[in-house]
Amino acid sequence: MAESTIYPQFQLGKSRFDQNTFSGRLRHFLDVIDPRTLLVSERRLKECMELLDDFKQGNLPPGVSNAQLWEAQKIKQAAVHPDTGEKILMPFRMSGYVPFGTPIVVGLLLPNQTLGSTVFWQWLNQSHNACVNYSNRNATKPAAASKFLLGYLGAVTSAVSIAVGLNVLIRRANRFSPAGRVLVQRFVPFPAVGTAGDGPDPSGPSHAHPGPPPRGHGLPGEAPPAAGPQEAGAAGAQPGVSGGVWARPPPRHQPLPPDVPD
Secondary structure (H helix, E strand, O other): OOHHHHOOOOOOOOOOOOOOOHHHHHHHHHHHOOHHHHHOOHHHHHHHHHHHHHHHHOOOOOOOOHHHHHHHHHHHHHHEOOOOOOEOOHHHOHHHHHHHHHHHHHHHOOOOOOHHHHHHHHHHHHHHHHHHHHHOOOOOOOOOHHHHHHHHHHHHHHHHHHHHHHHHHHHHOOOOOHHHHHHHHHOOHHHHHHHHOOOOOOOOOOOOOOOOOOOOOOOOOOOOOOOOHHHHHHHHHHHHHHHHHOOOOOOOOOOOOOOOOO
16 A cells, blocks of 8 residues: 555644544544553654654755654654643553553452542542643643642542442442342442543643544644534533443543544
């Protein structure tokens, strides 16, 4: 297969895949969460950033292919925040969400948890979610730190309260057999995490998922378009819905968009 088919003409700040189709958005999403970008060295990251700067200034060295440019942009976007230019810590990158989040999922679903372990895993889950959301936030417009703090405290309080409360109720219920009680307790993380969500994300991410215009979050470095009342309400409901399905919901910007024409 020709390189031009796999790697189209490079466009700085654009997605390599067609964002007007579901398959293109899916492939872009898989590119964003590629854990291999976590293994990139500091030297390699610096080389990628310099290559993109050369392209932007029109000083690209001869012989540089589209494949090299797309790969350089993928690496930079995985590790560097497009608005602040700061490097994102590994556990809080989109590409680090699965490898660093899987142990938390296991901890949430451990059987026969004590009160202390329940509180710990719910706190750790919400803390990691909050850090991922903050690290991948849209920083084009400043937001008060108090908003993030209040959202974080609210999410932790809700998750811990619901998880502990349900565990206490289940243990006091007489109609459950020992095996039934253990089975029901396995599902406690679902409503606890789903109801708490992962705290407010007032500005949304600017680079994780471009999406089809005008409903996407915007391209790297661009502010997302303003959402209408219906879209804003749907966005606010997504964490709760996804949290009811997954033991540990992805951040607010990760679910695939509801429109999936192909």
